[in-house]
Amino acid sequence: MNDSFIIAVDLGGTSFRVALADSAATFLNRNAEPTRASDGPRIGMQRIIETIRTTASTVGMEKIKGIAVATAGPIDPGNGVILTPPSLPSWHNVPLKQHLKEAFHIPVWVESDADMAAVGEHRFGAGQGYDRLVYFTVSTGIGGGIIIDGQLLRGSKISAAEIGHIIVDPRGPQCNCGGKGHVEAMASGTAIARMAKERISHGSASSLVELCQNDLSRLTAEMVVAAARKGDNLASEVVHEAGTSLGIAVVSLMHTPDPDIVIIGGGVSNAGDLILQPIREVIADRAMIDFRNRTKVVQSALGDDSGLYGAIAFGLDKLG
């Protein structure tokens, strides 16, 4: 693999990022562009192709041995098709792998971003040295990846581990997917902002009112976490409640693949112990006794870059 390089792409609803790495997984160049999902997949894919060319120009496209894409899911990883991701409206059944192969004539892999983030944390982040891990990404929505005996857990057709849709309260709020009481509807960034708004509209006092300049439509999970950090009661309660819901999902997962470590990533994980502590409390309270002291719960070590690192590791493994 001397003198050979790989391109990783992380495609999300807001932006996409392209990184060039060498065979030791060292980043040599990287670029980020807005996705503009509403322009549709044809224009979007063209812009991704152009950004790949620009990013690869540091070493020359002819030295690139493969392209590994981590994209918002759900996807069909076998065929490299983006199915119907909620964060990429109008990107339905998009054959991304085929398009990139036609453009570059080199191997292309298309995987779910949460799966790739799990691989990234396993190989380069908080999961190093653990062969059984569960990774949660908690941001606008909730996704995740599961690694068992060092291997990514796969579904038969679509990417597995849609762990954002574990039911934590059968009577809970409506989820984006149409289900009810899924952890995504109770602990995602969107859910955190919604819960804070609900409490404020019911008359509870909070510094958040000032923080969003009296306009509740501007309230974000980031603001809630910032206010919780400063000791705002309402914000602290909301973050704690989200952590408790996540904890319930984590306990259900602990009892199934019995992971050594649970890693929490995504924007909401920046809340650190404010979100991790309630998860640990639920584990101490509700997990079977033999599981309680076994599974570690930690924050992601690679942050936003876990998907890019995972795609690079995945692609380099495939190239051998």
Ligand SMILES: [Zn+2]
């Ligand atoms: Zn759901």
